[in-house]
Structure formats: C-alpha cells, structure tokens
Amino acid sequence: GAVVSQHPSWVICKSGTSVKIECRSLDFQATTMFWYRQFPKQSLMLMATSNEGSKATYEQGVEKDKFLINHASLTLSTLTVTSAHPEDSSFYICSVLAHMNTEAFFGQGTRLTVV
Amino acid sequence: LAKTTQPISMDSYEGQEVNITCSHNNIATNDYITWYQQFPSQGPRFIIQGYKTKVTNEVASLFIPADRKSSTLSLPRVSLSDTAVYYCLVEKSGAGNMLTFGGGTRLMVKP
Numbered sequence: 001g002a003v004v005s006q007h008p009s010w011v012i013c014k015s016g017t018s019v020k021i022e023c024r025s026l027d028f029q030a031t032t033m034f035w036y037r038q039f040p041k042q043s044l045m046l047m048a049t050s051n052e053g054s055k056a057t058y059e060q061g062v063e064k065d066k067f068l069i070n071h072a073s074l075t076l077s078t079l080t081v082t083s084a085h086p087e088d089s090s091f092y093i094c095s096v097l098a099h100m101n102t103e104a105f106f107g108q109g110t111r112l113t114v115v
Numbered sequence: 116l117a118k119t120t121q122p123i124s125m126d127s128y129e130g131q132e133v134n135i136t137c138s139h140n141n142i143a144t145n146d147y148i149t150w151y152q153q154f155p156s157q158g159p160r161f162i163i164q165g166y167k168t169k170v171t172n173e174v175a176s177l178f179i180p181a182d183r184k185s186s187t188l189s190l191p192r193v194s195l196s197d198t199a200v201y202y203c204l205v206e207k208s209g210a211g212n213m214l215t216f217g218g219g220t221r222l223m224v225k226p
Contacts, residue, residue: 004158034213043202044159044216093158095214103149104214106158 002028006107023094029074030096038091050077124221137203
C-alpha cells in the first residue's frame with residue numbers, strides 16, 4: 001500500500017505564530033489528499049480536501065485563511081496553521097486515497113501544542 | 116443523520132475472539148464497508164473492506180448480512196496489542212472520496 005509520511009510528528013509553538021505541517025506520499029502520486037483534525041478522545045474530523053494544482057476545498061466551519069493548504073506537487077501537501085492559538089492544539093492527520101479504491105493511507109499524525 | 120453506529124467501548128481478554136458490530140441502515144448500493152484501526156497518537160490503519168457476505172484476511176474477518184444494514188468485524192484471539200479504537204466507515208468506491216469517521220469503538224484488551 002501507499003506510504004504516507006508527515007513531518008513533524010509533534011510541534012510546540014507559541015500563541016500567535018504559524019506552523020507548517022508536511023504530508024508526503026512517498027510511493028504514490030496523489031492528486032488528492034485529505035487533512036483531518038482529532039481532539040483527545042474524539043474521532044477524526046475532516047478539515048479540507050487538498051487538490052494538486054488547485055485550491056483546497058474546506059469543510060464547513062473550517063477557516064480557509066487560518067488553515068492554509070498548498071498541494072503543489074503530486075507527492076506533497078502542506079497545512080499551515082496561521083496565528084495559532086491554544087484552541088488549535090490538536091492531532092492533525094493527512095491521508096491519501098488510493099486510486100480507484102476506498103482504502104485510505106494515513107500519515108502518522110502531527111501533534112500540535114500551542115502555548 | 117449518522118452514517119454508522121458502533122458501541123462506544125468494549126472490553127475483552129487476551130486470547131478471546133472479539134466481535135464489533137456496526138449499524139449502517141442507510142447504506143447505498145455502491146457503498147463499501149471499511150474498518151480502520153487507530154492506536155493512540157497514530158494515524159488510522161486499514162484493516163479490512165467488504166461489500167457483502169464474508170471477507171477474511173490475515174488480520175480479521177468481516178461479516179456482512181444480505182441486507183447490508185450492519186456489519187461485524189471479528190478479531191480472532193486478541194492480544195494486548197489489539198487495544199485500539201476501531202472505526203467502521205461506509206463510503207462509495209472510487210478515487211477522490213473523503214472518509215467520514217464516526218465515533219469508533221474503543222477496545223480494551225486485558226491480560
């Protein structure tokens with residue numbers, strides 16, 4: 001199956017700063033990647049769909065100006081949390097959907113802590 | 116309207132068979148049923164997928180009745196390392212579809 005790598009695995013940042021999270025599809029060209037957010041003891045919530053070469057599609061309630069997504073190549077999507085605040089502290093996970101299949105491959109996740 | 120309904124949590128002991136049932140009353144004709152496993156601080160991992168009847172792989176079995184309104188994930192002889200959250204998803208086949216996660220079932224395997 002596809003291998004998806006996220007970087008960093010964890011990050012601590014100060015309130016008001018921006019943090020970039022990378023999601024790489026190591027052995028699969030992904031025209032579409034997905035970004036999820038997961039709060040403690042809760043399920044994964046889809047934030048946005050990242051499309052290579054075009055604008056991301058955001059879910060209702062997710063601020064596109066706060067969570068900047070760039071999908072400049074078939075193997076890399078980035079999520080930038082701008083002006084981070086403590087309430088943005090969460091576990092962020094990206095995924096790739098294998099072509100013509102509903103099996104998804106997930107990154108290991110990035111734990112963001114805003115202090 | 117929730118797409119899937121699962122028990123919030125289950126307890127088991129090492130060596131036992133665990134069956135987790137998921138209800139998906141509004142499943143559509145072209146929907147597949149997929150189960151994922153998630154350990155703490157890790158991304159979910161694909162376990163098994165099926166459309167109807169029974170599917171078995173090296174990790175689990177998936178039982179789907181004829182009406183497809185429910186499915187049961189069966190984990191044979193669980194070990195402590197099977198302690199995780201298990202998610203049942205119902206999604207259309209084909210590329211480009213995002214996955215919608217329900218609450219999942221938190222399985223605790225005790226020694």
